[in-house]
Amino acid sequence: MPSPCPKASRSRARSTRSSSTPSVASPAATARRPRSPSGSAASPSKGSAKRGCSVSRERRRSAAGMSLIELVVAIVVVAICLTGAFALVDTTTRRSADPMLERQATSIAEAYLEEILQQSYVDPDDGEVCPAAEADRTLFDNVCDYSGLVEAGARSQQGEAVAGLESYRVEVAIDPKASLGDLSGESVVLRIDVTVTDPIGRPVRLSAYRTNA
Structure with a gap:
């Protein structure tokens, strides 16, 4: 957008040229010409033109500065919103995966428990309860x-x-001195x-009890 300063300069130049050439103004032109409070015709001064240019430049600088500040503020706000959104998505994803992990762990425990309960209460070789354990699970x-x-x-x-x-850990504990109260009788409860x-x-x-009954 062109600056208003050159227009003011051209106006002053035209005013100077017109003043250097003598002419007789008609009464109608004299009536239309605005006059200052002192009675003379009003004309733009150099000081007012400079002030107008300065104000225009300051306004342009102010507008540019506000735009930059607004951009920085917008970037900060967007970054904060994205951080909160990512945290919410991460939490939601973990919570949605928790039930699946729990069900899988329960299924593994059930499979091990079923395998153990199918084994003999005593050692088939010597008839003892809880003899020395074998080193290999296949045995x-x-x-x-x-x-x-x-x-x-x-x-x-x-x-x-x-x-x-592979990420699940399995541990088995056998208590040969467990009790079921009156239901135990003389049996050894495992x-x-x-x-x-x-x-x-x-x-x-998961827990279960095994007797020789």
């Missing part, structure tokens, strides 16, 4: 053989790792605790 033949079993990642009864379940820890560190524990 387990009674409930107490599973006592102290710890596996990083779910495994089948043959000791093979189950794909996709309490079986299977604890499965999911990938985010939450344990799921």
Whole structure:
């Protein structure tokens, strides 16, 4: 947008040229010419033109400065909003995955518990309850053989790792001195605790009892 300053200069130049050439103004032109309070015709002064140019430049600078400030503020606000949105999405994603992890851990614990309960109450070789455990899971033949079993990642009864379940930890504890109150009688009650820890560190524990009845 062109500056108003050159127009003021051209007006002064035309005024100067017209004043240098003598002419007789008609009464109508004299009547139309605006006059100052002192009675003389009004004409723009150099001081007022300079002030007009200065004000115009200051306004342009002020407008440019406000635009830059607004841009910075907008960037900061957008960054804050995005940070909050990402945090919300992350929290929602984790919460939606939590039930799935818990169900998977429960399924693993159930599978181990079912395998243990299918084993003999006593050692088939000597008839003892809770003899020394076998070193290899594939050789387990009674409930107490599973006592102290710890596996990083779910495994089948043959000791093979189950794909996709490597991040789960399985622990088995057998208590040969458990009691069911009057229901126990003279029988030795074995309490079986299977604890499965999911990938985010939450344990799921399932328990069962086994007697010789």
